[in-house]
Amino acid sequence: xxxxxxxxxxxxxxxxxxxxxxxxxxxxxNNGGVGDASASGICHTYTEDGRCVSxxxxxxxxxxxxxxxxxxxxxxxxxxxxxxxxxxxVDLTMNFYRRNYIEGLFLSSGIFKSADYTMERLxxxxxxxxxxxxxxxxxxxxxxxxxxxxxxKEAGLYVDRMSVNLEIxxxxxxxxxxxxxxxxxxxEPLAIVQNEILNVQQHKKIVKKAPLFVPAGQSxxxxxxxxxxxDLQIMQTANEFYKDYQLKRVYYSGYIPINATDSSLxxxxxxxxxxxxxxxxxxxxxxxxxxxxxxxILNNKHQQLELDIDPKLAWALRNPQxxxxxxxxxxxxxxxxxxxxxxxxxxxxxQARKYGKLKEFQLRKLGIAFNxxxxxxxxxxxxxxxxxxxxxxxxxxxxxxxxxxxxINSQTQLTLFx
Amino acid sequence: xxxxxDGSYCGYLSCVFEAxxxxxxxxxxxxxxxxxxxIFSEKREIPSCSMKALRIAxxxxxxxxxxxxxxxxHNFLADxxxxxxxxFRLIVELFKSQxxxxxxxxxxxxxxxxxxxxxxxxxxxxxxxxxxxxxxYNNLYTAIVEPDxxxxxxVIDFFKNRFAxxxxxxxxxxxxYGFYYNGRTVQEVSHIHGQDIQDPYCIEVDxxxxxxxxxxxxxxxxxxxxxxxxxxxxxxxxxxxKRYWKYLVEKI
Numbered sequence: 001x002x003x004x005x006x007x008x009x010x011x012x013x014x015x016x017x018x019x020x021x022x023x024x025x026x027x028x029x030n031n032g033g034v035g036d037a038s039a040s041g042i043c044h045t046y047t048e049d050g051r052c053v054s055x056x057x058x059x060x061x062x063x064x065x066x067x068x069x070x071x072x073x074x075x076x077x078x079x080x081x082x083x084x085x086x087x088x089x090v091d092l093t094m095n096f097y098r099r100n101y102i103e104g105l106f107l108s109s110g111i112f113k114s115a116d117y118t119m120e121r122l123x124x125x126x127x128x129x130x131x132x133x134x135x136x137x138x139x140x141x142x143x144x145x146x147x148x149x150x151x152x153k154e155a156g157l158y159v160d161r162m163s164v165n166l167e168i169x170x171x172x173x174x175x176x177x178x179x180x181x182x183x184x185x186x187x188e189p190l191a192i193v194q195n196e197i198l199n200v201q202q203h204k205k206i207v208k209k210a211p212l213f214v215p216a217g218q219s220x221x222x223x224x225x226x227x228x229x230x231d232l233q234i235m236q237t238a239n240e241f242y243k244d245y246q247l248k249r250v251y252y253s254g255y256i257p258i259n260a261t262d263s264s265l266x267x268x269x270x271x272x273x274x275x276x277x278x279x280x281x282x283x284x285x286x287x288x289x290x291x292x293x294x295x296x297i298l299n300n301k302h303q304q305l306e307l308d309i310d311p312k313l314a315w316a317l318r319n320p321q322x323x324x325x326x327x328x329x330x331x332x333x334x335x336x337x338x339x340x341x342x343x344x345x346x347x348x349x350x351q352a353r354k355y356g357k358l359k360e361f362q363l364r365k366l367g368i369a370f371n372x373x374x375x376x377x378x379x380x381x382x383x384x385x386x387x388x389x390x391x392x393x394x395x396x397x398x399x400x401x402x403x404x405x406x407x408i409n410s411q412t413q414l415t416l417f418x
Numbered sequence: 419x420x421x422x423x424d425g426s427y428c429g430y431l432s433c434v435f436e437a438x439x440x441x442x443x444x445x446x447x448x449x450x451x452x453x454x455x456x457i458f459s460e461k462r463e464i465p466s467c468s469m470k471a472l473r474i475a476x477x478x479x480x481x482x483x484x485x486x487x488x489x490x491x492h493n494f495l496a497d498x499x500x501x502x503x504x505x506f507r508l509i510v511e512l513f514k515s516q517x518x519x520x521x522x523x524x525x526x527x528x529x530x531x532x533x534x535x536x537x538x539x540x541x542x543x544x545x546x547x548x549x550x551x552x553x554x555y556n557n558l559y560t561a562i563v564e565p566d567x568x569x570x571x572x573v574i575d576f577f578k579n580r581f582a583x584x585x586x587x588x589x590x591x592x593x594x595y596g597f598y599y600n601g602r603t604v605q606e607v608s609h610i611h612g613q614d615i616q617d618p619y620c621i622e623v624d625x626x627x628x629x630x631x632x633x634x635x636x637x638x639x640x641x642x643x644x645x646x647x648x649x650x651x652x653x654x655x656x657x658x659x660k661r662y663w664k665y666l667v668e669k670i
Contacts, residue, residue: 005638012642029579036579043657044547045668047644050653057643095632098559098584099551101667256647272647352523362524 008092010082014062014073015108018165018221019253023054023103023138025216026160033134035097035104037160041138042103055106055140056096060084060121064110068178069262070167070226070255073110077259083112086124093129097137104138104160105129115146123151126158138216143193145185152192161216161248164189166241169234173227176264186220190245193218197246217248224280225273226255226265232303235283239294242287252280279305286312289343290336309395313339316376317391323376328357340373371401420461425449427494430502431471433464434509447506448499474509481512486520492535495568501534542569546576548658550667551586552633553626559586562665568593574604633667640668 026037043052061083062073072079093105107125111118122141129135141159143152156162164186168174171183193214200213220241222234238250254272259265283305286292290312297311298304306314316323316339325334327349335346345368352358352366357380364370375394419442423429433447453461478487493505504527512518523529544565551559559581563570570590574597577588581599587607589596595608663669 005635008635008638009642012639016643016645030582032582034581034583036576036582038546038576042543042547045640045666046654046657047640048651048654049645049648050650050657051645051648052657053640053643056639092635095628096636098581099553099632099636099667100549100561100581101636254648256645274648348523351521355519355522356524358524365526365529366523 004088007082007084007088008058010080011059011062011084012057014079014110015057015059015106017072017253017256018057018106018108018142019051019251020140020163020219020221020249021052021054021057021106022161022219022249023140025248026104026138027212027215028136028138028160030136031134033136034094035136037136037138038103044100044102054103055138056093056102056104057106058084058089058092058108060089060107060109060118060125061112062110063112065113066111066178066180068167068181069259069265070177070223072258074259076261086121086128089125090128090133093137094133094135097135102137104140106140108142109144111144115144116148116151119144119147119151119155123155123158126155130158140216143189145181145189147189149192152189153196156193156196156214157211159214161219162189162193162214163219163221165221166237167221167223168227169222169224169229169237170227173229176227177262187245190218190220190241190247194245218245219247219249219251221251221253223255224252224277230303231276231280231283231305232298232300234280235287235294235298238284239287250284252277252284275307276305279307279311283311291333292337308399310339312337313372313395313398317395320389320391324378324382325376327363327377328353328380338373338376340369340371340376342368372398419445420453420459421445421447421464422450422453422461423447423464424466425451426466427491428468428471429464429466430494430506431474432467434474434506434513435467435470436462436464437506437510438513443510445503445506446499447502452499478509478512481516482518482520486518489520489531489535492538492572493531495538495572496534497568501530504530504534538567538569538572541565541567542572544662545569545573548662548666549573549577549588550665553629554624555626556624557585557626559584561586561588562591563588564592564661564665565590566661570597578604636667 021043022041024039024041026039028035028037030036041054043054045053047053059073061081062079063081063083064073064075067074067076089105089107093102096102097104107122109118109122122144126139126141129139139159140161140163141155143155143162143164145164166183166186167181168177174181174183197214197217200210203210222237224234234252241247241250254274254277255266256272257266257268257270260268283297286297287294292315297315305311316337322337325338327335332346332350335341335349336343341349345366348366349358349363352362359381360379363379375389375398421433421436423433430447433445437443437445475487478490490505490509493501496502508518508527508531520528523532545563549561549563551561553559568590570588574588577586578599583601585599585601587596587598595606597604598607658666658669
């Protein structure tokens, strides 16, 4: 038993740098076995770093033929190696699931022997779970770049989500840290799966009972801060991948220094760029759910996101001509652009104002960040503006009211390809 | 006027019926245990009556629709006399004016109803996440919980669909009742063997031989999936408040 415990420790530790843990979007219903998807996803617990634990996230093995310097499992790294058997992964998943510890399995792997060999082993696990154990929980599988089309397509029948990690946001950056890899090898599997998803959707229109194929879609991940890309470059890449492959998510993972030998990477002991990572996620949300275009938030004149204020507030301060917005008459799409008002509150405002004009005291109670929003909106009883507020002044008073708990020192920006 | 009912939704709706019957609308619905003793306040015991409750329930559905009527049930699960009173007043208004704009978030009492429902929904979701089963030698999976609100009835269907092929028992130790699923149907159970139910993590006998091993493996996994350099205990505590730790394998 001790041996197995050690194995789990090694292979969970090696898998933890994949940040994706979402279990949402699953559609599988229980048909006489065990497991039933929860459309919204469930986080069963949270690690001490505050990340959600929804899936059992492990590597099949951390043996790897590649030597990517940002990766903890690179072949030149002196770490303990281990490998699970197919049966071990299946047993572990089933027993954790039946005790309600997890929503399902997130399975990835180092590349051993060849891409196809690795992919086949991963496929065996998911096939066994679905067909022999009649498991209907969530499965997220890493597609191995370079694996054959037929293997990817077969795996797609059993899994809920597939993903391939971009790792480094630009081709130039990737060349610096992983000369053996390129973006093309990531695009290929994404494209194969995307085509098949569209095929199955076409099919569904004709035959109702078409099989599920990657029902929760695809995602990818980029490491932030290992190489010197600007926020603009990162978001341009993300935007492009969202569009080209209709990804459900792009994850941004602040680089955690794990390499003492490569001097081009941030040194061990540097804090990961947590605030920057957060700002990128906020931007991602603004683009996908708030109707912003990338150009409004980041452009050639403005290539980095502010760390001390969020991107929506930053945009509002750069564009005072649109404000203040009258919450009693403005369209929903404008109300969500007010800093401090999110989509849920905006919805409530639009519903509530049908029954009478909203006053300040009502908005205070609605759950918005009133002290940020007040500079950008007018309610029915707002005092008519006391003159023009300079953006710098607004920023100052917002930060004074809500001082940032000492900005985590994010690493200084590296110079571009020096 | 305090209306004392038995703590069931049926009893709660019976209070509404009685209020109209007696034309007493300034009412605080409460239970024997929750009532704040006050020598000046009058009280009246209201027996649960399913006929009366049904009339109120169908009446509500007719006016505001099934979805909105359900909101009052969720608010009722708050297990708190203040929320019960707020819901009660709104139901009374609903019948008096034969109309209620449920989405009028500008009104403090309606906003409060929605906020209370939000809290309950959050607790319900937490139960889906934090319930941990312990497997015993006879293949029964047992979970013990102490939710803030009376939300177990809201998650039973979820667990029934998910763990359809295993027998399980989910027991609310604070309210001393639970639900048992035998592989086909769910039944409500209470006061098992007329005594307190044991903490499942303390039971040493009767366990499935592999149970301790899987608990240990889960703890191992939990520890090794944490990234030390990103440690943020404040955030951790916000997501997993301490009051739930007692029943979480990875936190005991």
